[in-house]
Amino acid sequence: MREIRALITVGGRYVGEAEPFTVDSPWWNHVEPVTAHLDRALGVTTSVLRLVATTAPAMRDGVVTYQVEADREPAGLDRGAEHEFPDHPLRLPWARPGGPAELVAWAARHVRLTGRPVQVKTWNLSCLYRLPTTRGAVWAKATPPFMADEGRVIGLVASVDPTLAPVLLAAEPGRVLLAEAPGHDCWRPTGEVVDRIVPRWVAAQAALAGEPRLRVRGVEPPGFGLPGTLLHGDFHPGNWRSGGVVLDWGDAHWGNPALDAARLVGFVAPGVRAGVERAWVEAWLEHRPDSDPAEALRHARPASHLVGALVYQEFLDNIEPSERVYHEGDPEAERERAQSLAV
Structure with missing residues (x-):
């Protein structure tokens, strides 16, 4: 559960703070319940601009302070303190x-x-x-x-x-x-969902294989006969819809497809991993029968965390200070995971 402090601005000008409130959703970036409450309580239309501060060390819970934009100045705000919101060159x-x-x-x-x-x-x-x-x-x-x-x-x-x-x-x-993509998010995928999505993604990667059409991250585990191709970059089942659509392609890059499989295997519950590995290995053997996808996956497990360290560091290098709390410590944690899985 989050306790919300909403600092209200209109056109960038601070006009007051709303009465603190709580929302059931713990995740800081989930702002739908925040604006729903403020719209009802203040009688205006609001949007969250950015996170200003939080008391928790992770991406959830705690007291969270947001800068919130209203379409007009509401009544009943607390003006007991003044707040300024200077711009920052990395603000999005x-x-x-x-x-x-x-x-x-x-x-x-x-x-x-x-x-x-x-x-x-x-x-x-x-x-x-x-x-x-x-x-x-x-x-x-x-x-x-x-x-x-x-x-x-x-x-x-x-x-x-x-x-x-x-x-x-x-x-x-x-x-x-x-x-809208049909279905629901697949955070805990069944074997049927794995068997329906993984082979189709492998087929798409096999069809797109060739010269890089996106950036290369610079971490390249041994291919064992697998080609360089398009990687989703964050191929965990929370980015799948049960209707078969895969979402959130912002982490996409070019490289060894075993990196996507390693991300997936490391994310799912231990009881599902064998089925994921089987589906992925069998799919690649259909497209590249002379490859050794199982060995490629074994080497990709630590390498996928090295990619993760690079990605998190890129986030930290390109976001303003108040939002770094989302990713602080992640590069180091990913490097530690890579070391623990070193082949």
């Missing part, structure tokens, strides 16, 4: 005054809204809105320049399997508009 567009509204306005140029947009998530890696439209719910997502261009990556995936990636309604560098 959606964390600045008017940023969330600009993302929604961009989306509204491509779809017809039928209700109030809902800000679901915001932090240093994305700002995500669910939008009611004449074609059902759609999702507007903004991402930072140090991550992959999701529109481009989704286009690559869709070129070989249109059912594997979400339907792209509009895109430009740094933001995408996506149709």
Whole structure:
């Protein structure tokens, strides 16, 4: 459970603090319950711009202070203290005054809204809105320049399997508009879900293999006959939908496909790992019968954590100080995991 302190601004000007409140969701970047409460309590439309401070050391719980933007000045705020919000050169567009509204306005140029947009998530890696439209719910997502261009990556995936990636309604560098992907998130995947998604992703990777079309991270475990190809980069089942679509392509890069499998194997529960490894190895043997995917995966397990260390360090190098709390200590933890799995 989070206790919320909301520092309200209008056009970047501090106008007061809302009465503190709690929300059941523990995750700092999950702001849908935060704005829902504030909209009801204050009678205005709000959006969370950024995290200002927190008392907890992880991504959840504690007392969390946000800078919140309102569309007009509400009554009943506490002006007992003054707060200033100086800009920072690493602040992302959606964390600045008017940023969330600009993302929604961009989306509204491509779809017809039928209700109030809902800000679901915001932090240093994305700002995500669910939008009611004449074609059902759609999702507007903004991402930072140090991550992959999701529109481009989704286009690559869709070129070989249109059912594997979400339907792209509009895109430009740094933001995408996506149709709703059917089903639910697969944090605890069944064997049936693994057998339905893993072989299709392997088939797409086999079809896309060749010269790099995205950046290479610089960690390359032995291939054992597997080709360089497009990697999702964060291929855990929380990014899968039960309908078969894979989401969140911002970590995509080019490299050994065993790195994606290693990320997946390290994420799932121990009782599921054997089934995941079997599905992945059998799928690659169908496409590359002269390869040794099992050995490639064994070497990729520690290497995947070295990639993780690089990724987390990139986050820390490119986000403003108040948001570093999301990732502090992660590069070191990933290097320790790599060492513990060293082949």
